[in-house]
Amino acid sequence: MSQPHLDLHESPSSEPRRGFMTHILAAGIGLLVGAIPACAGLAFFLDPLMRKKKGASGDGFIKMPVALEALEIGGEPQLVKIIMDKVDAWNTYLKQPVGAVYLRRTDKDKVAAFNSRCPHLGCAVDYKPAEKHYFCPCHTSTFDVDGVLQNDIPPRGLDTLDVQIRNGSEVWLKFQNFRATTPEKIPVG
Amino acid sequence: MNALINWLDNRTGLKKLMHEALYENIPGGARWRYVWGSTLMFTFTIQVITGLFLWTAYSPSTTTAWESVYYIQHHMQYGWLVRGLHHFSASAMTVLLALHLMQVVIDGAYKAPREINFWLGLILMQIVLGLSLTGYLLPWDQKGYYATQVSTEIMGATPVVGPQLQQLAQGGPQYGHHTLTRFFAMHAGVLPGTLIAFIVLHIAVFRRHGITVPDPDRAPATTFWPDQVLKDGIACLAVLGTVLTLTIWHHGAELAAPADPSEAYSAARPEWYFLFLFQFLRFEWVEHQGLAFGAIYLPGALMAILAAMPIIGRWKVGHAFNVVFLFVMMVGIIGLTGLALKNDAADPDFTAAVRQAHDDSVRIEELAERPEGIPLEGAVSLLRADPKAQGPRLFARNCAPCHRYDGHDGTGRKVTRKDAIVAEVLEKQADGTKKKVKKIVGYKPPVEELATASDLGKFGSPDWIKAVITDFKKTFAALENVKDKDDKSKIAESSKHFLEGEMAGWSSSHANHWRADAKNEHALDDLVAFLYSQGQRRGAPGVSDEAPKRGRQIFETGILPVGKFESNCIDCHSLQPIGEDKLLGEVGAGPTLTSYGGDRWLREFLSNPGHEKFYGSNNTMPAFGERLTEKELDLLVRWMVGDYE
Ligand code: FES
Numbered sequence: 001m002s003q004p005h006l007d008l009h010e011s012p013s014s015e016p017r018r019g020f021m022t023h024i025l026a027a028g029i030g031l032l033v034g035a036i037p038a039c040a041g042l043a044f045f046l047d048p049l050m051r052k053k054k055g056a057s058g059d060g061f062i063k064m065p066v067a068l069e070a071l072e073i074g075g076e077p078q079l080v081k082i083i084m085d086k087v088d089a090w091n092t093y094l095k096q097p098v099g100a101v102y103l104r105r106t107d108k109d110k111v112a113a114f115n116s117r118c119p120h121l122g123c124a125v126d127y128k129p130a131e132k133h134y135f136c137p138c139h140t141s142t143f144d145v146d147g148v149l150q151n152d153i154p155p156r157g158l159d160t161l162d163v164q165i166r167n168g169s170e171v172w173l174k175f176q177n178f179r180a181t182t183p184e185k186i187p188v189g
Numbered sequence: 190m191n192a193l194i195n196w197l198d199n200r201t202g203l204k205k206l207m208h209e210a211l212y213e214n215i216p217g218g219a220r221w222r223y224v225w226g227s228t229l230m231f232t233f234t235i236q237v238i239t240g241l242f243l244w245t246a247y248s249p250s251t252t253t254a255w256e257s258v259y260y261i262q263h264h265m266q267y268g269w270l271v272r273g274l275h276h277f278s279a280s281a282m283t284v285l286l287a288l289h290l291m292q293v294v295i296d297g298a299y300k301a302p303r304e305i306n307f308w309l310g311l312i313l314m315q316i317v318l319g320l321s322l323t324g325y326l327l328p329w330d331q332k333g334y335y336a337t338q339v340s341t342e343i344m345g346a347t348p349v350v351g352p353q354l355q356q357l358a359q360g361g362p363q364y365g366h367h368t369l370t371r372f373f374a375m376h377a378g379v380l381p382g383t384l385i386a387f388i389v390l391h392i393a394v395f396r397r398h399g400i401t402v403p404d405p406d407r408a409p410a411t412t413f414w415p416d417q418v419l420k421d422g423i424a425c426l427a428v429l430g431t432v433l434t435l436t437i438w439h440h441g442a443e444l445a446a447p448a449d450p451s452e453a454y455s456a457a458r459p460e461w462y463f464l465f466l467f468q469f470l471r472f473e474w475v476e477h478q479g480l481a482f483g484a485i486y487l488p489g490a491l492m493a494i495l496a497a498m499p500i501i502g503r504w505k506v507g508h509a510f511n512v513v514f515l516f517v518m519m520v521g522i523i524g525l526t527g528l529a530l531k532n533d534a535a536d537p538d539f540t541a542a543v544r545q546a547h548d549d550s551v552r553i554e555e556l557a558e559r560p561e562g563i564p565l566e567g568a569v570s571l572l573r574a575d576p577k578a579q580g581p582r583l584f585a586r587n588c589a590p591c592h593r594y595d596g597h598d599g600t601g602r603k604v605t606r607k608d609a610i611v612a613e614v615l616e617k618q619a620d621g622t623k624k625k626v627k628k629i630v631g632y633k634p635p636v637e638e639l640a641t642a643s644d645l646g647k648f649g650s651p652d653w654i655k656a657v658i659t660d661f662k663k664t665f666a667a668l669e670n671v672k673d674k675d676d677k678s679k680i681a682e683s684s685k686h687f688l689e690g691e692m693a694g695w696s697s698s699h700a701n702h703w704r705a706d707a708k709n710e711h712a713l714d715d716l717v718a719f720l721y722s723q724g725q726r727r728g729a730p731g732v733s734d735e736a737p738k739r740g741r742q743i744f745e746t747g748i749l750p751v752g753k754f755e756s757n758c759i760d761c762h763s764l765q766p767i768g769e770d771k772l773l774g775e776v777g778a779g780p781t782l783t784s785y786g787g788d789r790w791l792r793e794f795l796s797n798p799g800h801e802k803f804y805g806s807n808n809t810m811p812a813f814g815e816r817l818t819e820k821e822l823d824l825l826v827r828w829m830v831g832d833y834e
Contacts, residue, residue: 019415026415029422033429037235040270041242047265090260092562 061164064103064171071105071171077127077134077145078103079116082175099175101161102127102134104145109165113173114147114158122180125158134158155183211414215400218408219416222296223400225289227421228428230388232282235432236320237381239275244377247327249369252567254329255447259557259568262444269441276442277432279321283462285428286314287519294498294515297508298401304499306394309387311496316384323376325460329369331546334448335457337372338364339467343484364450446549447569452582455542458533465525468532491518541602545581552578559834580828583821587813588645593667595646605635640667642810649724649786649830654717659703661696662688671809683809690807691761692779699754708750715740723767724787726830732767741766745773758782763802776802791826 064080071078080103086096100116102125114134118125123138133150134143142150147158162174179186198204215223246265248257261268290310293299299307326337345355360367411417436442459467466488469475475483494501494514501507533539549572556571557563564570572578584592584599598604609629616626643665647653656664668684680688687693703713719740722730730737744764747754758764759774764782766773781802784790796814798804813822827833 022415022419026419026422029426030418033231033422033425034234036429036433037238037274040267040274041238043267044242044261044265044271045245047246047268050266087562090256090264090557090563091565092560093565 060174061162061172062175063166064173066103066171068105068109068111068165068169068171071103071111073105073107075105076129077114079127082173084175099177100124101173101175102158103163103171103173111163111165111171112146113161113163115161115175115177117159117177117180118154119156119159119178119180120154155181156185159185209396211412211418213396213399213413214410215402215413215417216405216410217402218411219420221420221424222292223417224421224424225285225292226395228424229282229285229289231421231425232278232285232428232432233384233388235274235278235429236282239271239278240377240381242271243275247373249327249373250366251329251364251369251448252565254327254369255444256557256563256568258328258330258444259554259563262441263554263558270436273436273439273441274432277435279324280460280462281428281432282317283321286317290314291515291519293401294511296401296403297502299499299511300502300508301499303394303398303401306391306398307499308496309391309394311492313384313387313391316380316387320376320380320384321460321462323372323380326372327369327376328444329448330445331448331452331454331549332443332445332457334364334450335454336459339457339459343480346480347485348481364448444550445546446553446572447567449569449572452573454546455538456546458529461526464529465522468525468529538602541600545600549578555834574824576824576827576833579821579824583817583825584645584828587816587825591640591642591810593640593644593646596644604638604640606638607635608633639670641671642667645829649721649726649791651714651717651721654720654786655713657692658696658713658716659700661693665693683807686807695756702749702752702754706751709752712739712743712749716743719744720782720785723764723782723784724790724830725767725784726787727832780804786830788826788830788832791830792822795822795826 062082062084065083066078066080080101081097082099082101083095084098086093086098102114102116104112106112114125116124118136118138118141120136120139120141123136125134125136125141125143127133128135132145134145134147136142136154139153140151141154143154143158144150147160149157159176159178161176164172166172176187179188194203243261246257246261246268248254258272261272263269293307293310322337322340325333327333341355341358344358345351347354356362358368358371359365360371458464466484469487470480470483472483498511502511504510552575553568553572556575557568581594581599581601584594585602588594589598589604593604596603610631610633611627612630613625614628614630615623616628618624644667647656653664665687668687669680671681671684673679673681703709715736717740718730718734718736719738722732722734722737722740725732743749744758747757761774761779762782763772763774763776764785765771767784780794781790793800794803795817797812798810799806799808799812804810817825
């Protein structure tokens with residue numbers, strides 16, 4: 001202990017100054033040694049927020065298992081499972097169902113696609129052929145066949161997805177999930 | 190602010206509590222020798238903080254434990270830092286525990302009325318050691334797996350209830366998912382919970398009797414806050430600095446290859462602070478007393494003496510005895526630890542095993558980083574299916590008894606032999622009489638075993654092919670070490686076939702051809718390029734490249750820029766060029782060279798070297814088609830021909 005203000009056994013005359021410095025130093029060092037492991041741990045815990053999305057290869061479109069001809073113009077929506085490779089931390093699951101979409105052919109070369117997740121709170125939406133509308137069993141959100149909301153429960157209409165017709169009859173789709181509860185469509189992940 | 194504090198105080202008695210905590214009287218002034226308890230509390234706090242965060246990412250099962258730790262270590266931000274702090278603080282805790290104990294004993298702080306607190310401290314020590322032991326297994330890497338196996342086997346050697354204890358700890362007769370869930374529950378729940386309860390008792394009792402002051406008149410009395418807190422803080426800062434330095438230096442804690450019960454791990458050692466016990470159990474005289482003696486009774490007896498210290502201390506020279514006892518024990522522990530480290534450093538097998546373990550851990554990282562990720566069966570399956578990891582091991586087991594690989598056995602170990610020393614000793618017979626019998630009384634120092642077949646480190650490479658052509662005898666010289674069964678001074682007949690056979694003769698009689706002209710040297714390179722291209726190894730020239738095409742001419746015609754072969758390659762060897770159906774030469778005299786040194790040739794050759802298209806009746810090498818599974822043969826061949834990423 002060479003520094004004078006750290007000497008704990010000095011003459012009483014320097015008592016107040018010494019006492020003050022000791023208080024500050026003791027508190028400061030105490031805080032520091034606790035803060036370092038805590039900050040390291042916290043930074044570690046915040047990993048999911050800092051994780052950069054891995055750039056998907058290609059343009060993000062995937063080919064649907066149904067051909068254009070199989071869909072009737074103006075017919076009923078068809079539920080199609082989305083099969084993709086899924087990365088979950090250290091594992092990569094090949095060809096896993098990751099979601100579902102409703103496909104409906106609206107014109108000769110036009111297909112409308114809706115994510116089957118309800119924009120209200122994320123339940124899966126059913127299509128009711130008898131009533132010709134989409135209905136969510138969770139909190140009764142209802143959408144018409146074009147995905148437009150029919151009551152005030154959902155914040156927005158069903159989420160449309162980009163569709164491309166390639167090589168005349170292949171239906172390609174860019175699958176995305178969107179955040180629930182917001183009036184705007186905000187992609188997640 | 191004040192109002193809030195008063196409100197709280199009114200309801201909780203906070204002020205009094207804080208006052209009691211902070212203004213403990215310290216007669217004789219604050220001193221460095223009192224810091225050990227606080228540094229221990231501090232390291233435990235680090236463990237709780239980092240441990241809880243690690244808990245958020247750890248997944249205890251045999252197929253996810255290693256994988257989640259790997260993910261923490263290599264993919265999560267500051268994962269290596271948090272894990273490293275946890276690991277090195279655990280070591281620091283053990284060291285501080287020893288220092289705290291020593292200080293307590295030297296200062297006589299265990300004496301009445303503080304006996305109970307001393308015992309509480311010993312219990313705390315056991316819990317901390319339990320935490321180390323259970324934590325070591327959790328990454329489920331080879332290191333932790335095999336070291337913990339030893340601990341649970343020792344547990345199984347406990348008299349009477351051993352096997353039951355072991356099964357309870359393991360969650361079954363063998364290690365599996367439940368070993369991890371149980372160890373994890375102990376490590377993250379039961380033990381820390383118990384530890385906290387005992388710490389509370391320890392500190393409460395400590396406060397009741399106050400600090401043990403050797404010389405109260407040394408300086409004016411002070412209080413814990415802030416004088417002693419400052420000293421404690423500085424000590425904690427030093428501990429943290431050390432732990433941080435070690436963590437950054439090693440980039441976190443080591444993670445060995447994933448646990449594989451089918452893969453021996455010769456580098457297995459317990460955590461360094463258990464090395465003394467490990468070394469102790471290696472003494473034969475200890476073993477003769479039985480495992481329970483060395484691993485349970487003796488450590489138990491030492492602990493019992495420690496626990497008896499407050500009672501021994503009442504006796505006139507009791508305190509002196511206690512100090513000497515602890516000192517001797519510490520010297521013993523340090524000595525045994527040093528001996529263990531020294532033995533290991535001097536043991537080439539151990540250092541090779543450590544190197545191999547390190548290579549494995551680097552390799553598994555490469556494999557896990559591939560875009561396919563880690564399969565659901567766990568990362569261990571990646572290593573098991575990897576030629577680079579398995580090839581050397583298969584070579585060491587199957588080929589190294591005769592061949593070498595760049596002078597070693599494939600895995601980097603020298604091939605050695607330990608000869609037994611046999612002597613005649615007098616042995617008591619069942620009927621009480623003594624009789625002279627021959628017995629192994631020891632072993633001579635290991636000597637390097639001579640190879641009896643070629644060194645295959647370069648097998649199939651251009652250098653190898655060139656060496657076979659230009660200096661056949663030297664390439665296969667190790668065959669001279671195969672001695673005749675009846676006359677040990679004579680080379681065996683089988684080797685003679687090889688070393689004095691047609692190819693050996695051809696090679697030496699043509700040696701001058703290559704040196705005759707610089708152009709001939711290029712021609713040799715072309716011939717080598719031709720054969721090398723036919724093996725179709727990675728990095729080999731294409732079969733229709735210029736050099737191989739020129740080389741093929743020489744192979745077929747024997748015409749060199751200057752001079753000509755006396756007999757041509759195709760006079761003895763057959764070769765079916767890649768992509769053609771016509772055979773050059775005829776099957777028969779010498780081994781076929783179709784895709785020589787490549788995957789196909791090696792696979793067929795290893796399966797059955799005695800086939801007529803290889804060595805035929807001259808063959809003395811075992812057919813590995815019968816000894817290896819298809820999978821093993823595949824891994825060995827792919828490693829030898831370099832077919833892996
Ligand atoms: S989630 Fe669909 S209505 Fe609430």
